[in-house]
Amino acid sequence: MVLHTSPFSSAFLRFLHSLSWGLIFPCFWLFDRLLASFLATTYEKRQHSEDPCYFRALCILISTPLYLALVVATLPFAFLGFLLWAPLQAVRRPYIYSQRGRVDKNHAEQGNAGTPVNDWRASGKSFCFCSANVCLLPDSLARFNNLSDTQGRAKEVGKRISNGASRPQIKIYIDSPTNTSISAVSFTSLVSPQGGGEVPSKVASVGGGIMSLTEYKHESNGEAEKEPEESSSSKLQGQEQENTPLNETDSASGVQISISAPEPSSVQEAEDGQMPNDKLKEGDSSSLDSRTASRDSLVKFHISDSNAVNNKLVYRASMIKKASSRKRRHADDSFDHEISAFFPANLDFLCLQEVFDKRAAEKLKNQLHHYFQHVIYDVGCYAWKDCGPFKFLNSGLLLASRYPILDASYRCFPNGRGEDALAAKGALFVKVHVGSTPQDQRIVGYISGTHLHASEADCAVRCEQLDLLVNWQSEFRKSTSRPAGADSPEDMVAFNVICGDLNFDNCSSEDKLEQQHSLFTLYKDPCRLGPGEDKPWVVGTLLDPSGLYNEEVSSPENLQKVMENEEGRKEYLVYPTSKKHGSSQKGRKIPLKGSGRRIDYILYAEEGLQPEWKVDVEEFSFITQLAGLTDHLPVSMRLTVSTGDEEP
Secondary structure, eight states: OOOOSSSSSSHHHHHHHHHHHHHHHHHHHHHHHHHHTTOOOHHHHHHTTTSOHHHHHHHHHHHHHHHHHHHHHHHHHHHHHHHHHHHHGGGOOSOEEEESSOOOHHHHHTTOOSSOOOOOOTTEEEEEEEEEEEEEOOHHHHGGGTOOOHHHHHHHHHHHHHHHHTSOEEEEEEEOSSOOSOSOEEEOOSSOTTOOSOOOSOOOOOBTTBOOOOEEEEEETTEEEEOOTTOOOOOOOOSSSOOOOBOOOOOSSEEEEEEEEOOGGGOOOOOOOOOSSGGGTSSOGGGTSHHHHHHHHSOEEEEEOTTOOOEEEEEOHHHHHHHHHHHOOOTTOSSEEEEESSOOTTOOEEEEEEEOOHHHHHHHHHHHTTTOSEEEESOSOOBTSSSSSOBSBOOOOEEEESSOEEEEEEEEOSOOOGGGGGBOOEEEEEEEEEEEOTTOOEEEEEEEEEEOOOOTTOHHHHHHHHHHHHHHHHHHHHHTSSOSSTTOOOOEEEEEEEEEEOSOOSSOGGGHHHHTOTHHHHSBOTTEEETTEEOTTOOOOBBOGGGTTOGGGSSHHHHHHHHHSTTGGGGTBOOOOOGGGOSOTTTOOSOOOBTBOOOEEEEEOSSSSSTTOEEEEEEEEEEOTTTTTOSBOOEEEEEEEEOSOOOO
16 A cells, blocks of 8 residues: 655655745635634733733734735735636645655555564553644644644654653653552653663662662663663763762562663654743743753662762652552552653653644644654645535644554544535545564554544434444455565554544543444453443543633643542543532532543454454543643553563
8 A cells, every 4th residue: 555755646746846845835824814813812912911802902903904905915816726626626635744854755555664673572562642632733623622823833743742751751750569559650750751861770778768679671763671680880961960879778578670671773862942922932942842841759868977978869758648649559450550750761652632733743743753753644625626515724633653564544534524524524544564583474453543523412323433434444444454565475464443532522421422432342441340331540631721820820831730639630630411410510519420532542452453462551640731721631551562582
């Protein structure tokens, strides 16, 4: 199957498309600014709260005639551009595939482009998935969700995701018969992603706030290795401290540190830059540089002993206690879960929704390429092609991967209604190459990204779209089950995952039809106990737009604290609507149902994989690193694929 590196098959068609859009864009931009001038966000209102009451009205009275005159002046050119642009959409390709660095077009179109795949472990491997709705609409439309500066937000979203994912994954495992509260505490600030030095060979047990060094397991580039206990000269590399030898210290209880760093070939340091706008500067600066932010989240310092000259790494016990409470498992859960201020380290696959604006998509793609080697963006169709009414916007889907993409396919939902019919909402199906057997048989995974119909009243529309999603995914798997060539063996399937904004939750009585859909018998939702009931640790992913700029939630760390508080988060999450709960949720006199509307999902299949292979969820996270940039909480899941074989 062909991977399309350009929206059109020839340079001449690309030129015509650029010319037509060049004629349309001035009128489109001016009209967008005209509408935006009437819609102020709460942040902008707060900024101008001390201005005279007539000031905004005066600005509108001056700017409106000016914008209208310019719109009228550019309208004839836009009309000519539209006459050229609309027919071109009939031959436009459904997506653009981008690879970081130089792309060999012949190889890319055969699905073979990309960095070499890591050696597949005989026992299996883990993969991390993330899904987020980033609301990158044209600026005037984004303001209906209390968001502005789409171009600046796009760059900032990509920067935060890349910085968060490129930190090393560090876990501390405590083996103690008297303390079982910490199952896997994840710290991500001990070393920098590009740090070339060694990591501490001894880590401390929790006692009086001091951790004595015992042992660690270092995972890098997919290989695990165990350092000898005699290694007493390991170094810790950081930005604000010099390399310091760490000496061996005995410990009564066993502690193990696991560090998994991103591959150097697939990670680049993000470019330094200024904040896109003033609102991102307040209470939010730490999120730009993930390493700085991590140091704030896990405070560390050195102390000097009078009898020894060596330094010891000391952690504040309160930080460890706080981290352990976030990671503590419920008795009926087999995996860890947390509300995290950062995107997961070693993120492998990213599925985004509502990347509608073309210029914003380009900026976002460029930032994501600092970490992800492969990106598929500008997904969908325009005008009258393939899916019913005229489409002004594409699907808004974007997929980024650290693994080579072999095949991709997009399908448009034909049953959109109302304002949703103006966008080419649908599903993107991708097949990725995650490994190979010693016999050179490919090991692959399937990822589907989607965004369903938004109107709460149209349950039947969403159910029909779920039916199409399941059928299309099955067809895609059948058509891509083996490499090209009659003698090639079928690919070995490691995982099958669906990510996206499904626009229904699992606790609203109005969403009963979707909650009982057969999708949930084919795919497993790690947050769900059954139809209408989520697990007790689950929180909603849809934020109340009116509170996006409140100081309590203005930074990733602040939003994390609020989301961890059951009472505090009721001020900032959207809760299921109900006839019995018709009053304002902020009064909270009437009990609210559930923990907020969780409409962003990551589902995985346990059937249809390689025989005798097993998939298990290792951890699930709700992420606050995009605080102030979108009205959704991203979600992530780390999935372990076990083959049942032992390492040689």
